[in-house]
Amino acid sequence: MTRILKFGGSSVGSAAALRRSAAIVRGELPAGGLVVVSALKGTTDRILEAVAAAGRGDLPAAQAQLSDLRDHHGAVAAELGLVNNVRPAWGPLLARLDQVVTGMALLGEATARGRDAALAAGETLSAHLAAACFQATFRDVREVMRTDARFGKARVQLPALRAAAEPWREALAGGALWVTQGFLGIAPDGATTTLGRGGSDTSATLLGEALGAAEVQIWTDVDGVLTADPSLVPEARPIPRMSLGEAEALSAFGAKVLHADSLAPGGRAGFRLVVANTLRPGASRTEILPVAPSRAAGEVTSVAYKEGLSLLRYPAAAGLEPPLEAARRLEEAGALRFGLVSSPAGTLLAVRPDTPAAAEALADLEAGGAERESGWAVVALVGEGLRADPVAALRHLAALGHEPVGGLLTGSSTVSIAFLVPESRLGDLIPRLHDRCVLRSPEPA
The missing domain is CATH 3.30.2130.10 (VC0802-like)
Incomplete structure (x- = not known):
């Protein structure tokens, strides 16, 4: 059955990070599968700052942010030796991003719809670079991730997602290795939407549900889910296995693990959800299971x-x-x-x-x-x-x-x-x- 790996911004934020993630992909998906990536670390903030400046009518400030974004992406691609691989896809994306931000500056207004269109560029730039680095094929998540038109916090339309994902299911079951974006969707009128808080993790688990995945792995910068915040409790330790209910409660009460919206698909579909550390792939992981592991009466996890x-x-x-x-x-x-x-x-x-x-x-x-x-x-x-x-x-x-x-x-x-x-x-x-x-x-x- 299909396996899905999701890498956050810190896991694809530099050439070294992308090389580590590529090694993980080779080890975890030898028979193919789906990789979901976030924007390179810092990209979303740069785009939001550019959008905010454009909304104030400050085009030079907005363009300065976009220039920094282009320089950073170019430097990472050059260090990986992949500039020629990504240039054909990146050129139109960067041109479109510049058009969107320039239009906002001319109007002196940054709409939620325009903001989502701008943010999509960051996710897509990253996905093309990761696909080249992982020797995989890029597929745009907007082919399948159908949402309503609530820009900035769109709600996924599950029946439409499942229907649209059927060709993906067949191709991935046949051994394809694809890379796609997190966080993005498409509204009924074809406009780009974003899923809001925790959207990239939620994208991965929703795709896991739609594709009938056996497992979704969330690769981040911690050794799984810990028993407490290590900044306050140095003795905090990874939790090897936990129930979906425990994960939902931890998310609700502030643990920086997974957003609550990303947990629901696992509960509905019954796949295994794994949290692992890109920096230490061989370290402890946490498995979040649909069936609760055995616990002693009164035990606090x-x-x-x-x-x-x-x-x-x-x-x-x-x-x-x-x-x-x-x-x-x-x-x-x-x-x-x-x-x-x-x-x-x-x-x-x-x-x-x-x-x-x-x-x-x-x-x-x-x-x-x-x-x-x-x-x-x-x-x-x-x-x-x-x-x-x-x-x-x-x-x-x-x-x-x-x-x-x-x-x-x-x-x-x-x-x-x-x-x-x-x-x-x-x-x-x-x-x-x-x-x-x-x-x-x-x-x-």
Whole structure:
């Protein structure tokens, strides 16, 4: 069955990185398969800065960013000896990118549709270079990745994707080795769209579902999924095998592993999802399995956290309508919602304002009377062992001692328990929880 490898920007960001990735492709796909690549590291930021400058009408600044982009790509291609291989494809792509950005500057407006068209150039430049380096064939993902017309955060139309992917399925099953872009799709009118946050990983897993893949590998710069953030917990260790539910909970509560949208296709299709390190291909990997591995009752697999949260408090007299409307408005503006807790004492809304629009909406809600507290974080204990022994979560919370907990967040997941704490306590609390709840638990199965 087909196997899919996905390489992020750091895995294709330089000539050395591309050579490492090429060796991985040769080792992992000797009988063919599909490789999904992101834009070269830094490319997306350069394009977004060019688009922003063009939207202000500053064409020289925009063109300076594009010049840097061309120079960087040219230098990587030259170091690999592949300039002549990629020039025929790159020439029209770079010309089109220049036209799009120049048009924005003339209008003094950067639309979401135009931004997606510009970003597509970065993904496609990378895919052509990777195809040449891997001695594979480039195929444009827009042949199959059908989406709606929500530019910047398009939703994939699964039945249309499956139908369009049938020729790909047959060719890959026959031994073809192809390279394609991540992050991109095509709207019903033929316009280019992007999938938004986590789009490249999501592209890979959606293609895995559509193509009936046995395995999708996500190659990044860490040794799989770790039991905690190593910047806070040097003793953090890779988790060899974990359930889809554990991965979804870790993603929801801040672990920098995979975006939640990239996990759903594996749950529907049942393929194995692997996270591995491009810098250390022989190191530990994490397998994310559709069937949960065996865990001891009460065992915690990982401790996750997300900082930068704000709490909005509403008195009981306000009822539920104001906090629900606030949650809707903030999410539409790009905020991440981590909890909505209602009690006889009132309602608590925990959000992270990840966009300027969300920050502005939060300020407006505060000005409108909501009580706001900044500087909070959400911490989660995650593990299938909690499903087997739900009371264990309460025992683990004893490790908190007299910590100033802002509230417990008990969602639909039975494999996690989360709570709110001041950001200032993370440096001490996360290592303590990891020692108490992970290191002193049985080894992960």
